[in-house]
Amino acid sequence: MPSPISTPQARSENAHAKINLYLHVTGRRGDGYHLLDSLVVFAGAHDTLTLGETTAGPTLALGGAFGPTLQAEAASQGKAQAVQENLVIRAARALAPKALGQQGGAAQLRALHLNLAKNLPVASGIGGGSADAAACLRLLARLWGADGARLATIAPTLGADVPVCLQQRAVRMAGIGEHLTPAPAMPPVGMVLANPGVPVSTPAIFKRLKEAAAPFTPPAPPYPSRGWATAGELASWLGQTGNDLQAPAEAEEPAITALLGALSALPGARLARMSGSGATCFALFDDVASAQAALPHLHQEALPGQRRPWQWAGGLFNA
Ligand SMILES: C[C@](O)(CO)[C@H](O)COP(=O)(O)OP(=O)(O)OC[C@H]1O[C@@H](n2ccc(N)nc2=O)[C@H](O)[C@@H]1O
Ligand SMILES: Nc1ncnc2c1ncn2[C@@H]1O[C@H](COP(=O)(O)OP(=O)(O)OP(=O)(O)O)[C@@H](O)[C@H]1O
Numbered sequence: 001m002p003s004p005i006s007t008p009q010a011r012s013e014n015a016h017a018k019i020n021l022y023l024h025v026t027g028r029r030g031d032g033y034h035l036l037d038s039l040v041v042f043a044g045a046h047d048t049l050t051l052g053e054t055t056a057g058p059t060l061a062l063g064g065a066f067g068p069t070l071q072a073e074a075a076s077q078g079k080a081q082a083v084q085e086n087l088v089i090r091a092a093r094a095l096a097p098k099a100l101g102q103q104g105g106a107a108q109l110r111a112l113h114l115n116l117a118k119n120l121p122v123a124s125g126i127g128g129g130s131a132d133a134a135a136c137l138r139l140l141a142r143l144w145g146a147d148g149a150r151l152a153t154i155a156p157t158l159g160a161d162v163p164v165c166l167q168q169r170a171v172r173m174a175g176i177g178e179h180l181t182p183a184p185a186m187p188p189v190g191m192v193l194a195n196p197g198v199p200v201s202t203p204a205i206f207k208r209l210k211e212a213a214a215p216f217t218p219p220a221p222p223y224p225s226r227g228w229a230t231a232g233e234l235a236s237w238l239g240q241t242g243n244d245l246q247a248p249a250e251a252e253e254p255a256i257t258a259l260l261g262a263l264s265a266l267p268g269a270r271l272a273r274m275s276g277s278g279a280t281c282f283a284l285f286d287d288v289a290s291a292q293a294a295l296p297h298l299h300q301e302a303l304p305g306q307r308r309p310w311q312w313a314g315g316l317f318n319a
Helices: 067-076 087-110 129-144 148-158 162-167 202-212 231-238 246-252 255-264 288-297
Strands: 012-028 034-053 059-063 112-117 171-174 179-182 190-195 271-274 281-285 310-314
Touching: 012 129, 012 162, 012 190, 012 231, 034 129, 034 190, 034 310, 059 067, 087 112, 087 129, 087 148, 112 129, 129 148, 129 162, 148 162, 162 171, 162 179, 190 255, 190 288, 202 246, 231 271, 231 281, 246 255, 246 271, 255 271, 255 281, 281 288, 288 310
Parallel strands: 059 112
Antiparallel strands: 012 034, 034 112, 034 171, 171 179, 190 281, 190 310, 271 281
C-alpha cells in the first residue's frame, strides 16, 4: 500500500475561502471575545499549500496573486523574518512536538519547507491565515501522523476561525468559533465574491462594534431539518438574519457599502452580504453559470482598491 504522502496530490492541501452566510454576535465573554452564531460554508476559491524540503526549516515561500501583499506586510513591520511568523509556520511549530515529540519534532521542522500560493486577498474576512493554518495542520497530519482529535485541540490556539477551517464543510458555528455542528446539505448555489482592495482588521471591527454598544442579537432560528431545496429558498431564509459586523465594517470602510450596492444590482443576485469582519462581500445566485454570467457586470468603480481588488465567481466547496 502506498504511504499516505507518496502521491503529488497528497503533498498539497487547499485552503478554501470561508464564507459567513450570516453572523450574529450574541454576547461577549469576560475576556473580551465575542460569542457568535454563524452559518459557515466554503467557496471553491482557495489558497494552496504544498510541501517542499530544506535543511534550514521551517521555511515558507509565498507565491500567488497576494503573496507579494503578505511579503510587503511582513517587510513593513520591519521584521526581516516576519514571513516565518506566518500562521502557517505557527501551525507547524504547534503540531510538531505533539505529533513527534520534542526531538523528533525539531528534526522534522528543520526539514520542512512549505510553498503557499496565496490566491485569496489578505485581511479580508474569508478565513485567510486561519484557512492556511488549518490546511497546514491537515497536510502535516498526513506527513507526520496525527489524528483529528489532536488537530482539534491545536486549532483554537491558533485563532477563532481555525477550528471551522479545519473541518472545511458547512457548519453552524457558536461560542467564539469552537462549537461546530453540521449544517444541512447546501442546495446548488452560485456565488460571486468581491473584495474592494481595502484591508480590514478583525480586532478593529470587533472594537467598533463594542464601542457602538448596540444590543446583542439573538441566534438565528433553528435550521430547517431538511435544509434548503434551492438557492432562492436559502436566500429568503437568510433574509431573516444578518451580519452584525457589517455596520461597523462599513463605518470603517465606506468602499464596502458601494460594493454591496454593486453586488445587489448584479443580474440574478438573490442576496448580497459581507463575510466575517470584511471587506469581502458575496452575492448568491441560483447556480454557478448564473454567477459566472453576472461577474462581468460588476461595476469596477465598486473596487477602488489601495491594494489589489479581487473578484471571483463559482460554487461552494463540498468536502
Ligand atoms: C469574524 C470571524 O471571521 C467569523 O468567522 C472570526 O470570528 C474571526 O476569527 P479570527 O480572525 O481567527 O480571529 P482571532 O485571530 O482569533 O481574533 C482576532 C481578534 O478578533 C476579536 N474576536 C475574534 C473572534 C471572536 N469570536 N470574538 C472576538 O472578539 C478579538 O479582539 C481577537 O483578538
Ligand atoms: N497565511 C496568511 N494569510 C493571510 N494573512 C496572514 C497569514 N498568516 C498571517 N497572516 C496575518 O493575519 C492578518 C489577518 O489576515 P487574514 O487574511 O487571516 O484575515 P481575515 O481574512 O480577516 O480572517 P478572518 O476571516 O478569519 O477574520 C494579516 O494581516 C496577516 O498579517
